[in-house]
Amino acid sequence: MHPDIEAILSEQLIISVRQHPKLTTSIRYHARRGQLRHVLGGFYSTPEAADSFEVRVAAARAVDPNGVFVRETAARLTHWPELDVGQIHVAGARRHQVKGYRFERRTIAPELVTWNGHHYLSAPALTVLDLAAASGAAIISDALRRGVVTIEDLEEALRLNSWRPGVQQLAQLVRESRDQPWSELEREAHVLLRAAHFQDWVANHPVLIKGCLYFIDLAVPDLKLAVEVDGWQVHRTFDAFVNDRIKWNNLTLEGWTVLHFTAGTVADLVPQLQEAVAMLKNR
Template identity: 30%
Template structure:
């Protein structure tokens, strides 16, 4: 039973688990003194015969704050496989009445989560996907990319994200999350246009005009001398099927008029603006080569 617990829990074990496996406090202490187990925090240990993985680090951080602690933010997003890399700092939410010391590599937040916002995955308490996505997106290093990925994978719907946000108003990052959801919920395209124009001006790129007619279409940005058109899209999950078809017809017709068309999304402009500017600059400067 002890080896099963260690295997299933990434080598991390609590004193309560050890006792369930038949170990006394003295037996646990002997393992710590011999170097077989490492003490991570009070009542939480790691069996040192294996690598201390990111999963072990996150699990040990959450369990350090007791049975009522829950992984939240980017830590929860990583645990639910919504992000590729584990965060350097593990966010843990504890009840308001908790009184725990600060620990290196852990950021604790005190608030009372309702049971319906919590799920257990691989033996660890984490916030449910909708709340996790909303909160992780508002964290530094999160952003719209998390929302975009979740929606494209059909893990949640936009209405579920709004519900999770509204049911947890007042939490850390709530205003930022609201702005992201508002952009996703109908305003992404216009906001993307503003971001593109601001990026062009900040980069000192000239020779363009916004909202110009080309054939039977109006294009977002047009570089007449270079015969380059730049189009921006809202978030992929927010684009209806008929809009998607219309955009492709438009792009093909413009290309047949011998114009180069560059397409960028709201996500491109918010997450990778340097790449967007580099591609535009390369396209418009070809005319001078």
């Protein structure tokens, strides 16, 4: 391949006739021979790299320099680097769809746009809301558990997007997340407790035992009553299985009463918790 083209691709990942008119003949020649492959617009890359996330992002950025990467694309570029991204999502002044890309006409409040030194991105709170709108509340739980956003961040993003369709449903998910459930099963438990107007419980309660810091899923601290909500998705590794049992034993030895609930028994949470509270108060 022409050495100038190789040098440009090593730095920029993509190349176009418009940006490099002196290389027009060479670019078209290598494209005809299959040594370059069309990516987007007038931009080309090598056949080996053309489908990569990095090249597709570079092409979208070149086509719409002022566009803001949103949704899964923004998540991959920020807090979720392992996310598999099918379409590259870009918000901007125009709307069109090309295979592998979605350019959506959308105005984003300046407060919800960030710059990472290479690209404009939706802020993490908006990214999380966008993903939650499509995939449900588990996205919010995961982002809160990993410290990607706070409830205050999400509430501010909602305020700045009060016009968007489905905002009431998103607001409900955020309200249900105010005690920061770390799994969907914990979220369900929180909803049940609030609906029953159960008092004096806290979520993710920290307890220091023998130099180890544990977090109890739900606790009534004054009664040393602990509730562990055992969702398989969070506790599916062998290490997690072992560590949970060490935690439960240490809590018991420190005088905590520990109740366990799973997806199959969480419906019994409120009556059994009420029964445990009554029993502990009458000791």
